[in-house]
């Protein structure tokens with residue numbers, strides 16, 4: 001008796017050769033390439049690539065038939081979009097009114113001091129980025145930060161500094177171990 005081998009489905013390949021574009025294509029298809037889906041598509045692109053490069057913006061503009069000026073306009077309006085590659089760890093500090101009043105600047109200062117970078121920058125070793133947002137929509141928890149995608153509210157500069165330093169030092173240890181093994 002012969003057993004039939006299962007037929008393997010061909011892996012989906014994007015014409016660009018970069019599979020991350022598939023996530024963007026899927027979102028565009030889901031919304032029938034409607035111009036109104038620009039925000040969702042930008043979100044998908046940011047998630048897939050970690051930041052919005054000029055090439056990505058051109059791709060989205062062409063596919064959705066939305067002028068580049070509009071794509072730029074939307075992307076720059078929302079502070080959660082970034083245009084440079086981010087570090088391995090990313091801390092977003094909300095500087096909206098409520099968070100500002102509750103001391104967001106002191107948190108930014110603490111992190112700037114800890115990692116020797118300014119807001120909007122990434123450490124030279126690529127391990128940590130400090131990002132600013134306008135309002136993260138959780139004003140009742142001010143001051144609010146998002147560290148590696150997790151939201152923390154009613155934060156103090158010391159607590160954020162400690163938390164961020166911990167995740168970064170963990171990555172540094174991992175790097176050292178990999179180098180020792182290699």
Ligand code: FES
Nearest residue numbers: 094096099136138
């Ligand atoms: S002002 Fe910070 S969450 Fe709204």
